[in-house]
Amino acid sequence: MNARAETGASKTDTLKLAAAVAILVAGLWGFYFFANFSLLLRVIVLLAIAAGAVAVALTTGPGRTLWRFASDSRMEVRRVVWPTRQETIQTTLVVMVMVLILGILLWLFDTLLMTILRLLTGHGG
Incomplete structure (x- = not known):
């Protein structure tokens, strides 16, 4: 039963990561498709879409692990005597x-x- 739970979680994580990549690719496609719109507007929308893709990716197991690693690294940098x-x-x-x-x-x-x-x-x- 434990193996099934881990497999289900990894499938869910894989689907979430695929969705994050799909969101990012769609945002990039939209950035170039709507080239006749204002560059500033397109950049703002692209950044918002990228933030959404990162938010989706951080809800996965590897995303949480990456966030924990970044937090721990920041804590270690504070401890360094420069x-x-x-x-x-x-x-x-x-x-x-x-x-x-x-x-x-x-x-x-x-x-x-x-x-x-x-x-x-x-x-x-």
Whole structure:
């Protein structure tokens, strides 16, 4: 009996998601079909239809799971200790200096290898 209930719920969820997609597709079709109307009006109607499609999608099991994930993510972002402006600037400067140093070292290594290759192949002046 439990398996039937889960199957019924998943079929319902599938139908709701299909309805949400159908609503969104119909809204997009209407947006382009009524091209002779005001763009502002068409955008407002399209946004309203998209909001309706999202509302239908959020009533499904996966939609509720997605909403819970977004809420939990927002809560976690609030808990993060963000660096101060000074720490961010110092870290950025350290990264830039290290990239510059590494770039110079790679350039020197490449020049050395090219010089050795020219000497070995006899193409050097």
